[in-house]
Amino acid sequence: MNNMSSIIIFPLFGFFILSIFQRKISNFFSALIGIGSIFFSLGIIFHIFFCYFNNRSGFDFFSQHIEIWNNIRSLNFKFDLLMDKFSIFMLLMIGLVGFLIHVFSYWYMKSEEEFSTYFSYMNLFIASMFLFILSDNLLLMYCAWELVGLCSYLLIGFYHRKKMSYKSAMKAFLMTKIGDIFFCLSIFILYSHFKTTNLNDLKIFLKNSLLAKDWQFHFSIFCLLVAAVSKSAQIPLQTWLTDAMVGPTPVSALIHASTMITAGVYLIVRTNFLFSMSPTILLLIGIIGILTVLFSCFAALFQNNIKKILAYSTMSQIGYMFIAISVKCWNAAIMHLIIHSFFKSLLFLSSASIISFFNGEENILKMGGARKKQPFIYFCFLVGGASLSSLPLITSGFYTKGQILCFLLENKNWMLLFSSLIGVLLTSIYTFRMIFLIFHVKREKQKVSYLNNSFFHTFPLFVLLIFSTVFIMFFPPFSSIFFDFYNKNYIFTKRNFLEFISSMLSIIGVLIPYDLYVNKKNIFYKLSKKNIYLNKYSFNNTNFGFDFFYDFIFVKPYFFIVEKISIDPFKKLFSFFSFFIIFFHNIFLCLVKKTLSWHILFFVSGASFFCLSFIFLCYLTH
């Protein structure tokens, strides 16, 4: 357990090497450094994982002291790492997904000019994500949180020659910055109460104290919630996620689908002892989750950009995690998080190859008929989509989502359960709408390009393909996810009934788009073929008015105030002085900027003036 710090150090080292030798080393070597560093830390994670599960000596968490960060009188922040059951699974997931996506990026970014810069950013991201997962106090967590946000900004704006990408990067950065500020506030409040930010110490203090009625304490929890909401793109602060899709697709797969976007959920789970103190906040989390699920499902139904559909689906899946958190089943939330990151990165990577197959076309209405030309990608996409819409028995998403639904049933939370079931139906509708439009519907006049099916392209897809199905149970680290979290005594008849309902709903969700887009005997087929192009509703591109709302509430008043402040009475006073100086400057400049004879004239007249005045003075005195 003493080599926990080396998990972070390897990618960080890779980042430093890559950023020092930018463009001086070949693409192959920079990819080797980038991928190799993640590979090493993945190996260490596997080692630690088996140590953790073999030596069950009563402790369920391990900590490692590295460095005293800051020691000013009573302020004493330590640079410590803490590993528990949740963080080890998160580490494993991030290591594995990060490694596979790094391998895939070598294929995808091959022709890119700033190849090594890309890998250095990715390595920095992975390092800071590991730091975020492992850090044992909130302050260090906050630093990692900011680093992760920075990497997200840099990678969204990676194609910086496009204007749109710069704007989206800025938007994502500012929207998550709101959460960062709230995170900061929460740390301040917690520190003023407990004089520590260490998670273990906080846990111990909370057991002994009676703070449940203190509103400041509840406010600090609320601030943590806002931080999580902004990072995880939940309903009031979700607008940045769909715009963040302008970055490279592997980046969307790594950062905006599987790792950084789930940092908010992880934050809540890591500080679950705080959140379980406040039932109102938990209820609020549930409401946010359910609103996000429904909103993003509806938005995805009307969206035509493949990556934006996937972004909306990410939002809705994280909404499920929030719902799971609101009924205090942290295990189910983390389980769904891990499985979700596998199938979502599978979907994103296969969409990356589809987009490059269709020459950068991202509109699903202009794609079509790729099933026979790219059967492997079709299969990947199908499995990923099935797992996303939780088709029964064969997919891994079915079990994790079923777990969340079971917890809702157990808590008799009918509102959340009912709307989650609606979400299941809608999820499978929009997922299979996308799949049918891309792969089944035939279209003419398509420009397709040849896909180089190299090892770097196929291997990550294949591994993620296996992890998105039920076969994940047969791999040792992940089997323990299921058997650790899953095998608990539930009322089995009720559970089976619920699973039956949810699987029926998802199958219905498959059949509806099949009827609309593929089945040629249906009347709707002809209608929908015409109506396909009417799907471009204007509210779709503006996030259902959220962008307008934020623009109206925040951006425009800000510019208004700035404009008002810029009119300043003091400014005029100062400008008077500057005007004075400039005036004299111009006069003297007139004297200087002349020919040589003028200079002589001035010299002579000045000298004679002094002589005459001297003579005059002498005359006066005598």
Add this chain to the structure above:
Amino acid sequence: MIPIQHGLLLSMLLFFSGLFLILTRRNFLFILIGLEIMNNACSLILVFASNYVHQLDGQILYLLIITLSAIESGIGLALLIQMHRYYKTLNIDVLSEICE
């Protein structure tokens, strides 16, 4: 016996005509000539003054000054020729480096 007032008036006239030459002319040669005139006007005062006070000091000083001015004008003319070779002009506004 010439009265000193006349001598001073003459030297003043010479001085100001030299100054006028410097101020109005653009050619470096004429400016050099103007300087010589001014120089001589100043030394003329010495001669008149020595005559006025009946001492020979001023006239001896005049001899020294005129030697110096001959050397000075010789060096000046040599520099002028060099300048003309180098810049191909003697226009003072073109040659000037004070103003841009």
